[in-house]
Amino acid sequence: MDFFMQRAVELAIDNVKSGGQPFGAVLVKDNDIITEGVNELHKNYDVSGHAEMLAIRRAQEQLQTLNLSGYTMYASGEPCPMCLTAMYFAGIDHVYYCQSVEDAVQVGLGKSQFIYEELRKSKEERTVKMKQMILQEGKESPLELWQKKS
Numbered sequence: 001m002d003f004f005m006q007r008a009v010e011l012a013i014d015n016v017k018s019g020g021q022p023f024g025a026v027l028v029k030d031n032d033i034i035t036e037g038v039n040e041l042h043k044n045y046d047v048s049g050h051a052e053m054l055a056i057r058r059a060q061e062q063l064q065t066l067n068l069s070g071y072t073m074y075a076s077g078e079p080c081p082m083c084l085t086a087m088y089f090a091g092i093d094h095v096y097y098c099q100s101v102e103d104a105v106q107v108g109l110g111k112s113q114f115i116y117e118e119l120r121k122s123k124e125e126r127t128v129k130m131k132q133m134i135l136q137e138g139k140e141s142p143l144e145l146w147q148k149k150s
Contacts, residue, residue: 004028004074005098011038011051012076021109025051026074027092029057034071035059051075052083056090068092077104080112081119 004026011024015038023039037054041047052075060066069091071081078097079087087095101112118126135141 004033004072005076005096007033007036008051008074008076009098015039015051020035020105022076023051024076026057027055027068028072028074029070035062048082050080050083052079053086056086056092060090066090072096077101078112081115 008024008026011026012022013024015024016022019049020042021039025037026033027035027037035055035058037051037058039051040054042129043049050071051142054060055073056068059068059071069088071090071092072094073092073096075095075097077099078101079095080101101116104110105113118128123130
């Protein structure tokens with residue numbers, strides 16, 4: 001295990017010892033740690049407070065950019081769908097993880113596996129019911145407004 005993964009695992013262990021979940025993340029560029037994070041759901045009552053999400057948020061705020069191309073994420077656990085999506089949006093190029101989603105399921109942390117399975121289903125088959133509502137005729141479209149301004 002390299003230095004950055006070891007750091008992610010250490011963060012996860014420390015988080016468990018302080019009452020949190022076993023997840024830590026380290027965001028790296030050019031062999032330098034840019035930001036770190038641990039799951040802080042237990043501190044802030046925020047379901048998006050995952051280690052990887054916090055590392056991304058901190059880097060984007062610190063660097064004043066949305067683009068994290070050329071960065072590498074090291075995570076103690078395989079990223080959940082939300083964290084992986086954030087990595088795609090941010091342009092993170094590489095992700096290394098230590099323990100898999102299946103490993104997490106074995107210790108009672110199975111939400112990620114459930115969501116990955118849900119995303120394979122059609123919209124109609126998913127547990128969360130979604131319904132598109134059409135804009136009223138004559139109302140301004142946010143997408144069209146954005147397109148005009150771009």
